[in-house]
Amino acid sequence: MAADWIGRYPSVNTQRSYIRSFRVLVNFARQCGIHPLELGQEHAQQFAMHLATLARRDGKQFSATTRQLILSAASTFYQHWYLLREDFRTENPFASVPRPRS
Numbered sequence: 001m002a003a004d005w006i007g008r009y010p011s012v013n014t015q016r017s018y019i020r021s022f023r024v025l026v027n028f029a030r031q032c033g034i035h036p037l038e039l040g041q042e043h044a045q046q047f048a049m050h051l052a053t054l055a056r057r058d059g060k061q062f063s064a065t066t067r068q069l070i071l072s073a074a075s076t077f078y079q080h081w082y083l084l085r086e087d088f089r090t091e092n093p094f095a096s097v098p099r100p101r102s
Contacts, residue, residue, distance in 0.1 A: 005080040021073035024054070037081065044093040047074070052100075064100035071099055 006018050028047050029036040039047070051067045062070070075094035082090055 001081065001084065002077070004084075005077055008080070017069060018073045018076075021070040022077060024051070024070055025074050025077070039093050041091070041093045041096065044074070044097045047071075048097045048100075068099045071097055 002022055006015050006022070009015050009018065025039075025047065026036050028050055029039060029043075032039075032043060032046075034043070048067070048071060051062060051070055054062055056062060071094060075092055075097075078092040078094055082092065
């Protein structure tokens with residue numbers, strides 16, 4: 001399903017960015033001991049806080065812009081999932097998560 005979501009974007013750069021972002025989300029879900037599709041709003045809030053603690057390969061923290069991108073990617077992933085399921089009643093867990101200011 002993630003491949004279908006990512007494949008909908010024609011830009012290779014967007015696809016790569018969303019793949020990286022999705023990996024961060026999946027790793028977080030695993031650390032929480034749950035499947036990514038089981039994340040709720042409280043997890044989305046925790047994920048946003050978690051992003052502020054992560055470091056890149058060079059040891060520097062993710063910029064606000066990178067955290068925004070990761071949160072936006074997570075949100076569009078859930079939008080895609082709910083559209084595929086035709087589940088218009090379930091709220092996107094990332095819809096109300098504040099995005100860092102860059």
